[in-house]
Amino acid sequence: MLNESAVLEALPQAASEAEKRVRDRGATEKAILRAAKALLSEEGFQNFGINAVARRAGCDKQLIYRYYGGLNGLVEAIGSDLGTWVRDRIPEDTGGMFLLTYGDLMERLALLFLEALRDDPLMRRIVAWEVSENTEQVRRLAESRSKALSQWLERMKGSLAPPKGVDAAAVNAILIAAIQHLVLSASAGGQCAGLALKTAKDWEKAATALKRIVRGVYG
Amino acid sequence: MLNESAVLEALPQAASEAEKRVRDRGATEKAILRAAKALLSEEGFQNFGINAVARRAGCDKQLIYRYYGGLNGLVEAIGSDLGTWVRDRIPEDTGGMFLLTYGDLMERLALLFLEALRDDPLMRRIVAWEVSENTEQVRRLAESRSKALSQWLERMKGSLAPPKGVDAAAVNAILIAAIQHLVLSASAGGQCAGLALKTAKDWEKAATALKRIVRGVYG
DNA sequence: TTCGCTACTCACCGCATAGTGACAGGCTGG
DNA sequence: CCAGCCTGTCACTATGCGGTGAGTAGCGAA
Numbered sequence: 001m002l003n004e005s006a007v008l009e010a011l012p013q014a015a016s017e018a019e020k021r022v023r024d025r026g027a028t029e030k031a032i033l034r035a036a037k038a039l040l041s042e043e044g045f046q047n048f049g050i051n052a053v054a055r056r057a058g059c060d061k062q063l064i065y066r067y068y069g070g071l072n073g074l075v076e077a078i079g080s081d082l083g084t085w086v087r088d089r090i091p092e093d094t095g096g097m098f099l100l101t102y103g104d105l106m107e108r109l110a111l112l113f114l115e116a117l118r119d120d121p122l123m124r125r126i127v128a129w130e131v132s133e134n135t136e137q138v139r140r141l142a143e144s145r146s147k148a149l150s151q152w153l154e155r156m157k158g159s160l161a162p163p164k165g166v167d168a169a170a171v172n173a174i175l176i177a178a179i180q181h182l183v184l185s186a187s188a189g190g191q192c193a194g195l196a197l198k199t200a201k202d203w204e205k206a207a208t209a210l211k212r213i214v215r216g217v218y219g
Numbered sequence: 220m221l222n223e224s225a226v227l228e229a230l231p232q233a234a235s236e237a238e239k240r241v242r243d244r245g246a247t248e249k250a251i252l253r254a255a256k257a258l259l260s261e262e263g264f265q266n267f268g269i270n271a272v273a274r275r276a277g278c279d280k281q282l283i284y285r286y287y288g289g290l291n292g293l294v295e296a297i298g299s300d301l302g303t304w305v306r307d308r309i310p311e312d313t314g315g316m317f318l319l320t321y322g323d324l325m326e327r328l329a330l331l332f333l334e335a336l337r338d339d340p341l342m343r344r345i346v347a348w349e350v351s352e353n354t355e356q357v358r359r360l361a362e363s364r365s366k367a368l369s370q371w372l373e374r375m376k377g378s379l380a381p382p383k384g385v386d387a388a389a390v391n392a393i394l395i396a397a398i399q400h401l402v403l404s405a406s407a408g409g410q411c412a413g414l415a416l417k418t419a420k421d422w423e424k425a426a427t428a429l430k431r432i433v434r435g436v437y438g
Numbered sequence: 439t440t441c442g443c444t445a446c447t448c449a450c451c452g453c454a455t456a457g458t459g460a461c462a463g464g465c466t467g468g
Numbered sequence: 469c470c471a472g473c474c475t476g477t478c479a480c481t482a483t484g485c486g487g488t489g490a491g492t493a494g495c496g497a498a
Contacts, residue, residue, distance in 0.1 A: 023464065023475050046352065050456060060477055065457075128351045131403040133265065142408055150413050170428035173414035177404060178397035184350040185396060189361055194369050195392035209389035216435025242445050242494060269486060279447050284487075440498085447492070454485070462477075468470090 029067050032057045036074050037081075041121040045129045075137045079144040085123065086152040089116045102162045103218035107211050109156060110175055114207065117183045124187050127180050149176070163218060171217050178213075182206060248286050251276045255293050256300075260340040264348045294356050298363040304342065305371040308335045321381045322437035326430050328375055329394055333426065336402045343406050346399050368395070382437060390436050397432075401425060 035057035040048055050071055054061035068074040090112050099105045117123055123145075130142045153172070162168035186197035196202045254276035259267055269290055273280035287293040309331050318324045336342055342364075349361045372391070381387035405416035415421045 025475065028475080044351065049454095051454080061456085062458085062478090063476070066475090070457090131400065131407050132263065132347045132351045134407050139408060146410075146413055166431065167424060167428050170414055170424045171432060173412040174397045174401060174425065174428055174432060176412040177400035178393045181350065181396035181400035181403075182393060184400075188350050188353045189358060191365075193392040193395040194365055195389055205386060205389045206393065209386050209393055212385065213390060213393060213432060213436050217432050244445065247445080268484095270484080280486085281448090281488085282446070285445090289487090441496105442498100443494105443496085445492100445494080448490085449488105450490100451488080452486095455483080456481105457483105458479100458481080460477105460479085462475105464473105464475080466471100466473085468472100 025067070028057075028059060028063060032059065032064055032067065032074070033077055033081075037078060037122055040078070040125050044125050045132070072137055076140060079141045082126075082141070082144040083148045085120070085145075086116075086148050089120055089123075090152065092156075099160070101219065102160045102168075103215055105157065105160050106172070106175070106218050107214045109153065110179060110210055110214055111207060113176070114179050114183065114210065117179065118186075118203075121187075124184060128184050128188075166217060175210075175214065179210070244286070247276075247278060247282060251278065251283055251286065251293070252296055256297060256341055259297070259344050263344050264352070291356055295359060298360045301345075301360070301363040302367045304339070304364075305335075305367050308339055308342075309371065311375070318379070320438065321379045321387075322434055324376065324379050325391070325394070325437050326433045328372065329398060329429055329433055330426060332395070333398050333402065333429070336398065337405075337422075340406075343403060347403050347407075385436060394429075394433065398429070 032053065036048075036053045039052055039056050043052070048071075050061045050064055053071075053074065054064060057064075064070065064074060068077060097104070097108065099108060117127075126141055126145060129138050130145070162171075182192050182197065185192035190196065190198045195206065197206060251272065255267075255272045258271055258275050262271070267290075269280045269283055272290075272293065273283060276283075283289065283293060287296060318327060336346070345360055345364060348357050349364070381390075401411050401416065404411035409415065409417045414425065416425060
């Protein structure tokens with residue numbers, strides 16, 4: 001008995017979230033959500049499971065079942081936060097530029113999106129998840145993200161209209177696809193299709209090429 | 220005892236590869252490799268493991284350790300085949316077209332690559348794997364693929380040169396990224412960034428937009 | 439036939455996972 | 469005070485995984 005308690009006391013805080021949380025359901029729920037996000041950001045969806053989240057949150061997995069109804073509910077909760085992502089991560093102003101044409105706008109948006117994605121590991125993991133699995137979980141996640149993104153695009157567009165004769169929806173989807181894959185690929189292996197993407201200089205090159213592409217279609 | 224044998228006989232072939240393989244190491248090796256590829260194509264890398272491959276191949280997992288030195292070796296064997304992928308899946312001729320400019324060429328190559336990727340589930344899974352994990356396994360796989368792809372590009376390029384002042388390497392990397400993500404996204408959820416990618420008509424739209432983008436940069 | 443090599447199978451280990459049921463401790467209202 | 473609810477913990481099952489050591493079955497040569 002003495003041994004047991006001694007061992008327990010000697011153990012380091014079991015998990016980063018542990019702290020001495022008192023009986024506070026709200027706080028615990030938040031801790032779980034934060035742990036889930038952090039875990040997903042850092043480890044990816046491979047090792048994302050009830051046990052891992054519980055460990056990270058420093059609580060029993062039973063609580064995840066109770067409060068979120070299992071992993072699905074937890075993922076859904078993560079998805080709910082996605083709507084605010086764009087608002088939080090992407091500046092709404094024009095950076096002091098005058099965006100006179102649709103081309104101006106899309107160039108700026110493309111670069112903003114690129115930056116935001118590069119800076120947000122959680123978002124990257126979710127995008128990677130989206131193209132790797134096709135479960136209900138992921139589908140819902142993808143939808144949240146897609147909706148938030150398109151709302152942002154719509155909001156920023158204002159009254160600017162794309163050039164006639166260009167299928168802007170399709171072109172923009174391709175641009176977004178390019179950006180997402182570029183960032184994912186860089187994040188995973190430091191390069192994409194032979195193009196190094198590590199240093200700031202590498203990224204400048206990529207950004208320049210991206211601008212050129214946008215200008216090519218939209219003028 | 221009687222029960223046992225009866226049950227065994229009543230069971231369907233445990234795995235699709237089973238057949239009545241006689242003691243033939245070469246054949247078994249091939250069966251394992253085929254099983255691995257099929258499994259990866261159909262299930263993705265999530266459930267790709269020693270046990271699953273062995274089940275699918277209808278043999279004991281021990282043989283995978285013996286013949287390939289474990290999963291790593293097996294994946295490497297899959298990677299070795301990747302060099303021939305481009306040769307096998309992408310037509311080398313110009314489809315009766317005259318490719319006079321770099322723009323002509325890249326438009327054609329982009330569409331060829333898009334088609335080839337859409338038609339090859341294994342390749343899609345590997346690309347998805349590449350952006351989702353960063354293990355030695357995947358890195359080697361990615362390198363094989365990248366090398367094969369760049370060799371193909373080089374070979375097809377011939378003497379055509381990109382327009383001055385354009386960083387073709389960067390632009391092409393972005394184009395490839397776009398194509399890959401487009402196909403992956405479609406394969407996973409039937410759409411990409413809000414653009415539906417299910418019917419042939421959907422894909423025509425995407426192809427048209429892609430052509431427009433290529434023409435925009437390369438003329 | 440018997441020996442020996444090789445292809446192959448089986449049974450097991452340790453360790454993870456998801457999920458569940460029972461229980462303990464604190465707070466609150468009666 | 470005590471009863472009951474709520475928060476949190478623990479122990480346990482069932483299942484899967486990767487990995488290994490030992491044993492079996494067929495085939496060819498002496």
